[in-house]
Amino acid sequence: MSVAIALFTRDLRVHDNPVLHAASGADRVIPLFVLDDTILGSRFNRPNRAAFLADCLRDLDAGLRGAGGRLVVRRGDVTEEVARLAREHGAAEVHVAADVSAYSHRRENALRDRLAAEGRRLHVHDAVTTAVPPGAIVPDGRDHFSVYSPYFRRWSATGKRAVLPAPARLALPRVRQGGLPRRADICPGGEVAPELPEGGERAGRALLERWLAGPVRDYGTARDDLAADGTSRLSAHLHFGTLSPTEVVVRAATGSAGAAEFVRQVAWRDFHHQVLAARPRAASEDYRTHRDRWRRSERDFTAWREGRTGYPVVDAGMRQLRREGWLHNRARLIVGSFLTKTLYLDWRWGARHFMDLLVDGDVANNQLNWQWIAGTGTDSRPNRVLNPLLQARRYDPEGDYVRRYVPELAEIAGAAVHEPWKLPAERRARLDYPEPIVDLREGADRFRTARGKRAPARVS
Known part of the structure; x- marks a missing residue:
């Protein structure tokens, strides 16, 4: 009996998820999310995202249960927790989405080395957190595009992968689930924004359906109108991966001028990901310096x-x-x-x-x-x-x-x-x-x- 682990990171969904889709080809699959001590202890862990993440994990568990599975949650060092679970259940393969931050690269390398040392394999899937993978399109003689317009022309001409269905059926081995975290478990203390949107795939898909049903047609003229707020508000769902950027782009390609402008804006997200993938230090250092001597007031x-x-x-x-x-x-x-x-x-x-x-x-x-x-x-x-x-x-x-x-x-x-x-x-x-x-x-x-x-x- 083959066992695979689907390690969720920023792809907290069951629809159009290449990680879950590939892992579910095994006889048994363990859908896993690790509350990463490195991230939890960093400045990145803040109350608003913690609250949204808690919503996402509860909803992901519900989506997995709809197919007969459930979300397994662990807390600690990602490499240690994944390796331990793989040993306990004889998982030969671990599937995870590619990402672009310097930390995600270190995490990926550590996982690959650790699993290889134990005779297991890490599969890293592209086009999960972006519609076009960073590095898939590059200008002649360079490792990334630094100007958006030529990037977008190539991006538009690049075929997108097929949108994948949610798994109809998942079979798990006997495994301890671990408790679904509350917001306070993720980020103790701190105030949550009083009008924070709801997290989770169901909320994201409902928002997408309403957007595509009509408002997207006016996006080209309404997107800058501050009072009208004619925007999709999908950005948090794209960040946490409760919506697939590939599915969003494919479904939004309706032919209307507003939809075309919306897709163009979604492509900016891919553009920035390919810049950071090539220049990870741009997260904290000037990409093009003017040697500014900033005021400190x-x-x-x-x-x-x-x-x-x-x-x-x-x-x-x-x-x-x-x-x-x-x-x-x-x-x-x-x-x-x-x-x-x-x-x-x-x-x-x-x-x-x-x-x-x-x-x-x-x-x-x-x-x-x-x-x-x-x-x-x-x-x-x-x-x-x-x-x-x-x-x-x-x-x-x-x-x-x-x-x-x-x-x-x-x-x-x-x-x-x-x-x-x-x-x-x-x-x-x-x-x-x-x-x-x-x-x-x-x-x-x-x-x-x-x-x-x-x-x-x-x-x-």
Whole structure:
């Protein structure tokens, strides 16, 4: 009787899961998730993602039980726990998804060496956490694409693997399950965002069905509208793998202009993964350095982090992040530009804060998106500055987004909410809202000077 282990990492689903599909070819399969002590003890383990992960694991167990299986949970060192379970049950093969972080590479190598030493084999499956595997498409003479447009052209022309069904039947050996963890078991202490979305494959698939049933058609025109929130909100499910990026891309390819633009945005995720796979140090070091001598103002950083900068659209974004554990993509660009280019504070400060709160916090996408907006990453216009007032007028013209998240300004009608300092002094004095912490022109001039006069800031 053959036994295989399906080791879940960031692929917490039963539908379209090559890891589970391959492992289920054995007579008996052990679906395993290891609460990794290395990750649990790191800064990456934060309350919002812990709560979402606990939802995902409960739902994954339910999905496996629907096929006659269940999720086996262990806690400790991944290599030790997998090797121990393989010995106990005579598993000849372990299946796991490929990933791109430096830690996942170390984990994969340690697993491969340990299993090989015991006469077992590790199978690493591509196109599980991305639609196109990192390294599958490369430009001539280089190991990765550093510019998105040519990458996307090749990505679009690359065939995607077939979408796999959920296993109809799973047979397990007699194995101790181990308890499904609660959020507090994963990350003791800390507050969870009050409007954190529900985790798990069922929630993710329901969200996908609603998105594809209609809203995706308007994505091209609605995606930047802050108040309308015409986005899919699938990012957390893609991060935890409760949805397959391959299935999302294949099913979204409906022919509408909105769907095409949505697929283009999903491809950015693959783009960042292939950059990080080739340049793992980009998680903490400039991908393209300008030798910035970033300011170190705790006062300004605290005002930004708490949503008290005096610029309503910036503050609305930062408060949405704290309330929901998620942030609209246009707002991410606005608050990121404000921190790195208007305040001229280190992008790593912003990236750490986002990773503390984002339920979709992903090393590749978070760090490389921060580098893009800071001008140290893959942006072909590294010195562009997003003026928060111009951005607010363009993407929140009536101020509805600001009023939703900044209640101090809720009674200011229309676009006037974006410039409360222009209100009469008597009315302004009644607002519990700060004056702007920086003059936008002075901030842009400081950034232009820091980057050098030959690289003028471009304000938009």
